[in-house]
Amino acid sequence: MKLRVKVNKQVSRVELEGPEPTLTQLSTRVREAVLPSAGFSANTEFSLSLNGKEPLVDTGQTLSLCGVVSGDMISVILSCTDSSSTSSSSSSHQMHNISGVQCNTEQSPSGSGAGESGASSSYDSRESADDPETEEIKMEEGEEAVGSFIPHPMLCSEAEEGKVPHSLETLYQTAQCNSASDCLVLAVHVLLQETGFLPQGCDVRAGEMPSDWRATGGLYKLQYSHPHCENCLAQVVAVTMGQTLVVNATLKTSSAVENSRKLVLKPDVYVTKQWADENAGVAYRDLQKLSRVFKDYLAYPLIATAREALDLPALFGLATLPPELLLRIMRLLDVSSLLSLSTVCRHLHSVTQDVSLWKHLLHRDFRVNCQAEHRDTDWKELYKSRFKQRKALSRHRMRCHAFRPPVPIGPIPLPLFPPGIIGGEHDRRLAVPHNILPRPRYDPIGPFSDQEPPVGLPFGLRLPRPGGSRAPDPRRGFI
Structure with missing residues (x-):
């Protein structure tokens, strides 16, 4: 085991023999070799430490039990008198x-500068x-000259512009892609491996795609297995359809049960036009978005449905939370979201049937005094009846209220002429000493056009014509 020993800012290298060296051997080596080289005597009192503050107690244990591995820095803590001297x-x-x-x-x-130099x-x-x-x-x-350490992305969710994970870069160098869809299938393969899927095939090697992963006509076929879904085989089939790539994933849990998921991706969104370049960082973009979309809509739902079909507990998501936290989350939802959540799986459906949850929702939405109700009340049915009553009442109000025209905003425009003016000789005689407003409207055409209408005649009622149904004279027009 090779170690570095630091004494007053002086670092020395120490090599210990044997498969399991002990702390006693290291102390002896430091006393015999390291201290004399640093200017200390062999009788100097010291202690060893990993962090320079807490000393290691020597009980004859091995260095591995102390947490020391090859290449570590061991600090020597000296006594105060020895360090001052x-x-x-x-x-x-x-x-x-x-x-x-x-x-x-x-x-x-003084004349020669060679001696000084x-x-x-x-x-x-x-x-x-x-x-x-x-x-x-x-x-x-x-x-400092080298610069700060910038880690290389290990997952597609950590990839930035111009950088891709090492696994995707290795596949890109060995797969020899012929189109943008080929590059996208490589990224899908890496994402499936990140979620735990293991590729299956007769000649599958690490860092390489299976030999028959690409077929003619834009068809791709891959097979995987998952350790959390025993005796299950996942088959991924991707088909190029125009400008899109349709990914169909089927997980067979038994001879009769199959769980499938479908996802449509656009290669132009995640693969650049420089996909033929040898640099994988230039060929891909938005790998973080691709990782989020693919895992949320295809990979993880496929595993969850398969484990539910096998009657296995969930591994991730809301179903893994305890009922206490689930109830805290569900009481913040509206009823439509809560009913949608109950259709996800059996576990969530059983949690949404909690009595205290519907009692809380009834008081929150309808302000019902739950203490006045009976102890054996079905709170969910009571909520359902109250909800139906509110909906029927809202429909009744909509039918009762007729349509009202909108009220105009601003002043109402006045007509060009005063009301009752229809033209003619009668309408020109407006100069009345005792009345400035126009007289009542009536038809002035007839043999008695110069006469005034009799008193008490309703407005708008025409006087009888002597001619009966004779048509008026068209030559007598209006002004």
């Missing part, structure tokens, strides 16, 4: 080296070789 000795040793360098520079002739270079070389702080500073500067 060592720091003073190291400072005096450093001053001695500096004074020695100054003496060498003073002894060198040689002394300074020798001092720099010794300082860089003996000072561990210089090495750490150089290592930190090297790390």
Whole structure:
């Protein structure tokens, strides 16, 4: 086992022999080899630690039991007296080296710059070789030059623009895609593997597609098995239809029960026009959206329906929550959403039949005093009857209320002429001393056109004509 031991910012490498080295062997090696190289005596009291704060208690246990693996950094914690004496000795040793360098520079002739440069270079070389702080500073500067660590996406849900998971990139390099639909089928294959499906076939290798996955005419066939659905075989058939790719997944749980899901995808949405390029990061886009749509609408519902058909408990979703949390969620829903949720599976249907849930909904929607009701009341049936009464009442109100024309907004426009004016000679005689308004409307055409209508004659009633049904004279027109 190879370890790194740090003593006062000085790092040394230690190699221990044997399959299971103990903490006692490491302490002995540090006392014999590491401490003398750092300027300490072999009798110095110390303790070992992984984080530099909490010491490891030596009870003869192995390093693996202490959580130490090959390549770890072991810190040596010294006593206060030893560390202070060592720091003073190291400072005096450093001053001695500096004074020695100054003496060498003073002894060198002032006219020759070679001696000064040689002394300074020798001092720099010794300082860089003996000072561990210089090495750490150089290592930190090297790390800053490299830049911050940017992780590579491991899943399609983590992929960003220009980056794809390693599994998809490997398939893309070996599959030799001929169209955008081929590239999309590769992504579907990776998404199925991410959800736990295992490809089945006689010659399926890791990082490669099955040999018969692609047929002529834009047809793709793949077979999988899932560890959470025992004795089940999933068959995925994808067909290219115009600008879309139709994915049909069928999971056979027995000879008579089959669960199928269908999903329509557009290759142009997830595959760029540079799909023929050798770089997989350029060929794909919006892999996060593809992962969300494919898993939510095809992969996970297929597993859930198969486990329900096999009478197995659910693995994910609302069905895995305890009834306490389910009731807290369901009491926030409206009735239509609650009824839709009850049709998902048997477990959710049984939870939606809870008595306290319908009692809460009845009080929330209809303000019914539940304490006044009988103890054996069927709250769901009572809610149903109240809901039907409210709906019938709303329909009755809609039938009773007739249609009312909209009220005009703004001032009502006035007519061009005052009411009762129909033209003719009679209508021109408006200058009446005692009445400024026009007289009642009547037909002035006839032999008695110059006479006034008799008093008490209703407005709009025409006077009898002597001619009977004789037509009026068309030559007497209106003005």
